[in-house]
């Protein structure tokens with residue numbers, strides 16, 4: 128059983144004056160158990176629409192979706208899900224601790240469990256200092272942290288996070304990335320949307336790109352990264368000169384030669400270098416990063 | 431699905447309850463319907479510039495209530511009406527808005543004929559004349575009350591003079607000069623009632639005046655016949671049937687209040703209904 | 710059950726920490742404190758007037774509270790995007806709505822009881838100064854208060870219903886006030902059009918009036934101020950009918966609200 132199963136999902140919004148927006152068109156997507164899935168797409172692509180449908184805030188115009196085997200219209204399907212809304216807002220007349228207690232009650236947690244879990248998530252997201260202040264006085268980043276805290280409170284199996292890094296400082300981003308890695312280690316499923324390819328590169332197992340309501344590609348991140356290597360940068364010492372077909376050479380200070388080697392010539396070049404007795408100090412892949420991949424897909428999708 | 435079933439069950443229960451409930455509401459004691467209105471001074475403080483609206487609402491409430499006291503044919507229903515509350519409400523309404531003509535009109539209509547609260551009504555009319563300085567109706571009412579009910583012809587003629595001056599209407603002039611001395615009570619009453627009937631807008635009030643006028647007209651016809659009998663025979667007839675039998679009266683008129691006319695021991699024409707709706 | 714209770718508690722906290730309500734309640738207490746002064750305007754009926762004014766003040770305050778709470782019950786959560794974080798918890802929308810309603814109803818009741826207690830003190834004080842020949846019927850005053858509370862709980866369910874079909878605050882707000890006014894007058898109008906007046910009006914408009922009469926809540930039944938002031942007896946059977954009517958009316962409205970709310974989209 129997949130953690131998330133989306134079948135032929137479409138959503139059409141009706142706007143005033145009889146306008147229609149096809150926000151999602153025939154989206155089919157599965158996220159396996161224990162997988163970290165990045166949902167990538169430009170603004171207005173339909174990421175939040177997909178997530179809101181999963182969480183039962185809107186009902187699809189066509190198609191079905193399940194989480195943990197339960198159809199998404201059913202309140203029970205959210206029992207095992209932690210959700211972070213896009214630009215979250217929480218009852219701001221409550222304090223962070225009161226809000227977490229309210230959330231715990233919604234999941235039917237016992238007072239002891241609540242106590243322990245509240246302390247844990249507040250600690251994890253570094254909110255202990257603000258725990259007993261009304262949410263009204265929280266900064267944007269603090270609210271975002273609280274959002275993650277409430278999503279993790281009941282230790283769910285599945286995490287659905289809509290732009291979890293938005294509004295966070297670099298420390299916060301690093302923290303969230305670490306948290307997602309930890310979750311992966313614990314075997315949890317994470318489905319998150321983002322525009323930032325670097326985040327995907329670091330934490331995701333798979334990435335799906337959606338453009339204009341249509342899912343364009345779904346790829347394993349390690350394959351994309353491997354496929355993205357276009358050449359290597361090799362630095363050698365103990366050689367005054369080198370020439371080879373297709374290899375660019377620059378002379379650096381301190382007797383270092385820097386070679387730009389195309390991908391397919393690497394082993395040949397290394398052999399040549401070895402035979403001439405050069406000492407290789409550095410080999411680094413030159414990759415076309417995920418961002419250019421993403422831009423390519425988007426450009427194609429917009430056609 | 432479950433929701434539909436629950437809703438269905440609830441609607442059924444609702445239907446079961448709402449029928450006896452509305453029946454109960456229709457039949458509940460009238461006392462509960464009008465209620466008590468706080469004194470005008472207190473209301474005035476709270477009402478600020480909405481007091482004219484509040485006054486009109488209070489008057490309308492009383493009119494509604496008063497309407498509910500009568501059955502379709504103008505008879506009174508059998509519950510004792512809350513006259514005091516009606517009067518107090520009108521007083522409060524006039525404190526809120528001393529210009530409200532409906533309140534004066536209603537007070538004149540409701541509290542004079544049957545309740546004989548002539549002094550209170552005329553006090554209220556005097557209060558109104560201080561505000562409605564242009565209005566001939568108020569002195570007309572007050573004059574009529576003074577003449578017809580209190581038999582205070584001097585005061586009455588002063589009021590009528592005032593009404594005549596304000597309006598220039600010959601009716602008031604006639605009333606001021608002639609009727610008080612020359613015409614009998616009944617003629618005065620009929621003139622007044624006809625004037626009130628014409629100015630009434632509310633169908634129910636119009637009807638009330640009409641019924642009363644018809645009764646008075648009946649009495650006038652009988653009294654005229656009685657006078658002719660007395661002039662001819664120098665004695666009183668034993669009963670009204672004699673008047674018909676002897677040709678002084680074509681027939682005994684009907685009492686629109688449902689009673690029958692007869693002669694009392696002093697030889698006055700009265701009715702078994704006492705010219706009031708069934709109490 | 711825990712879920713429901715937590716929703717009620719959360720609603721209660723929302724209400725108690727709302728500044729607008731603090732202001733209204735302050736005004737309410739001030740109004741009740743003014744009652745003895747205003748009562749002396751009546752020379753003959755100080756006690757009667759103090760009861761009338763207290764009950765009217767409480768009724769007015771409860772009206773404000775009810776209309777504000779009922780109208781903002783769902784609107785505020787939409788406006789401030791709270792619903793995205795709350796309705797995605799494993800709570801069904803029906804339970805959420807019921808929790809909201811019960812929280813508001815409890816608060817209205819609490820408000821009524823607290824203001825009623827304050828009014829009781831004021832009534833005893835002012836009637837001790839100018840004793841009346843009518844004894845104070847505390848039981849009937851309590852009953853009138855109870856009926857008022859029931860009435861406003863009904864109005865709250867009306868407000869909640871309107872707010873489940875609207876995204877604005879103003880529609881449920883003014884619609885509740887409209888229903889309140891119409892519901893308070895419907896009985897009189899009904900009796901009026903049932904009588905002579907109705908014959909002159911034409912049967913279509915009379916039928917329309919009667920349909921509206923059965924559709925909107927009948928608030929006249931909950932006005933027990935006269936028995937409270939003059940000790941006029943009230944029929945127990947009538948009371949039973951009145952309160953059953955209130956319960957059923959609320960239940961039906963909540964059922965319909967649950968339906969509309971569950972079908973709503975919150976993009």
Ligand SMILES: Nc1ncnc2c1ncn2[C@@H]1O[C@H](COP(=O)(O)OP(=O)(O)OP(=O)(O)O)[C@@H](O)[C@H]1O
Pocket residue numbers: 140141142148149150168169170171172173174175176177213322976
């Ligand atoms: N309530 C709505 N009514 C009409 N159209 C809507 C509504 N909400 C979203 N849309 C449209 O649906 C499309 C998808 O919106 P969605 O919020 O899913 O985008 P997104 O991928 O989350 O974008 P972002 O990265 O900016 O958050 C957009 O074209 C948007 O204009």
Ligand SMILES: [Mg+2]
Pocket residue numbers: 174175176213289
């Ligand atoms: Mg989005």
